[in-house]
Amino acid sequence: MHIEPEEIAETLEMISRHHLDVRTVTLGLSLRACAADDIDEIARRVYDRVTSAAGRLVPVADAISREYGIPIVNKRISVTPVAELIASCGACDVSPIALALDRAGAEVGVDFVGGFSALVHKGIGEADRRLIDSIPAALAATERVCASVNVATTRAGINWDAVLLMAHTIKACAAATSDRDAIACAKLVVFCNMVEDNPFMAGAVHGSGEPDEVINVGISGPGAVRAVVESLSPDADLTAVAEAIKATAFKITRMGELVAREAARRLGVTFGIVDLSLAPTPAEGDSVAAILEAIGVERCWGPGTTMALALLNDAVKKGGAMGTSRAGGLSGAFIPVS
Amino acid sequence: MNTPAILSVLGEDRVGIVAAVSAALAANGANIEDIRQTIITGIFSMTMLVTVDEEACAFDLVQAALAKVGDELGLQITLQREDVFRAMHRV
Numbered sequence: 001m002h003i004e005p006e007e008i009a010e011t012l013e014m015i016s017r018h019h020l021d022v023r024t025v026t027l028g029l030s031l032r033a034c035a036a037d038d039i040d041e042i043a044r045r046v047y048d049r050v051t052s053a054a055g056r057l058v059p060v061a062d063a064i065s066r067e068y069g070i071p072i073v074n075k076r077i078s079v080t081p082v083a084e085l086i087a088s089c090g091a092c093d094v095s096p097i098a099l100a101l102d103r104a105g106a107e108v109g110v111d112f113v114g115g116f117s118a119l120v121h122k123g124i125g126e127a128d129r130r131l132i133d134s135i136p137a138a139l140a141a142t143e144r145v146c147a148s149v150n151v152a153t154t155r156a157g158i159n160w161d162a163v164l165l166m167a168h169t170i171k172a173c174a175a176a177t178s179d180r181d182a183i184a185c186a187k188l189v190v191f192c193n194m195v196e197d198n199p200f201m202a203g204a205v206h207g208s209g210e211p212d213e214v215i216n217v218g219i220s221g222p223g224a225v226r227a228v229v230e231s232l233s234p235d236a237d238l239t240a241v242a243e244a245i246k247a248t249a250f251k252i253t254r255m256g257e258l259v260a261r262e263a264a265r266r267l268g269v270t271f272g273i274v275d276l277s278l279a280p281t282p283a284e285g286d287s288v289a290a291i292l293e294a295i296g297v298e299r300c301w302g303p304g305t306t307m308a309l310a311l312l313n314d315a316v317k318k319g320g321a322m323g324t325s326r327a328g329g330l331s332g333a334f335i336p337v338s
Numbered sequence: 339m340n341t342p343a344i345l346s347v348l349g350e351d352r353v354g355i356v357a358a359v360s361a362a363l364a365a366n367g368a369n370i371e372d373i374r375q376t377i378i379t380g381i382f383s384m385t386m387l388v389t390v391d392e393e394a395c396a397f398d399l400v401q402a403a404l405a406k407v408g409d410e411l412g413l414q415i416t417l418q419r420e421d422v423f424r425a426m427h428r429v
Contacts, residue, residue: 003420005374005385007427008346012416067397069418254425322429 026199079115098138114204146202219256246319253323273328349413367394
């Protein structure tokens, strides 16, 4: 047999015991052809574009999940930042576009639609301001739509006017959904260095450098990495820890790459990137903080945390880069900050 | 189209496991290429390399037939395309 039983058992254990999964298969869609002078016309075009392009996404992802035995947790859509569609329409409230995205997302069965977004790191355009002003109403009235605003980049610095505007927007989002645990805030990301090919929510957008349609995959597996680190001998040195993480990251990434290529092939769209982020879940042990503690930090955010995080990110990227030639997206660690 | 796949069976040992799994595979046009099987402290563990003839029987129908055997015998049976193991464990 080409594959050893131990290797089969390892894969099955990673999936069943350590919560290894493909966190998301995200279809990026350009909506640039949907721009129009009238808000209702934009909404109609957006609905038609999403439902016609993404109709097969969920059935294809579900079939791949069954055939390969790999859980695919979320199926999502990212779209062109909506602020780019509304420059020539004068509507102050552009939330009808969010409602159209929500309806289209429900129609095709995806979990989230990201891209009710604007990029304002060097200045706030008139259309950007209308979009940001519409975010609280849009997120309160929809279930699946996610919003994001980029307020800073390493090159341009921080747009403090935008930071203040977003601070007010976050409060308005909380107030608009105060009867639902301020859920609108969970669907809003304020970014520094937004990327164009991020498959993760709530910050996914389909950037201007992307093709019309593209499949991006986000892998996960903090639990699998933690289990490998915990299985090391207590006197293992940091080189051994890094090597173990690299080997595991390679396997996880190859799984993501396989799913991404297969999904792109079946859907007939371009394969974009594999995002090498370690994204935790509420499941016990499926936590980035637990990995840092398994590496040897007594308690996450105690002394040594930054070093352990740097080691983890470095090893994940090195193992992941060997596993895919298309690393992209955020490719970082989702870490607790409070 | 012949699709290589890995079948893994795990559960309490009992009479007829190999017979039931093999019968389900044969009934659905899947060929057994290789088998490895062990029993450790009463736990039956078997991995098979099989080829599924998807023109004779769709992959998900073979999975469904095996799931039925798993339910009847109280076993955990998974059938996965072989590519995933090759991708994860071979450079």
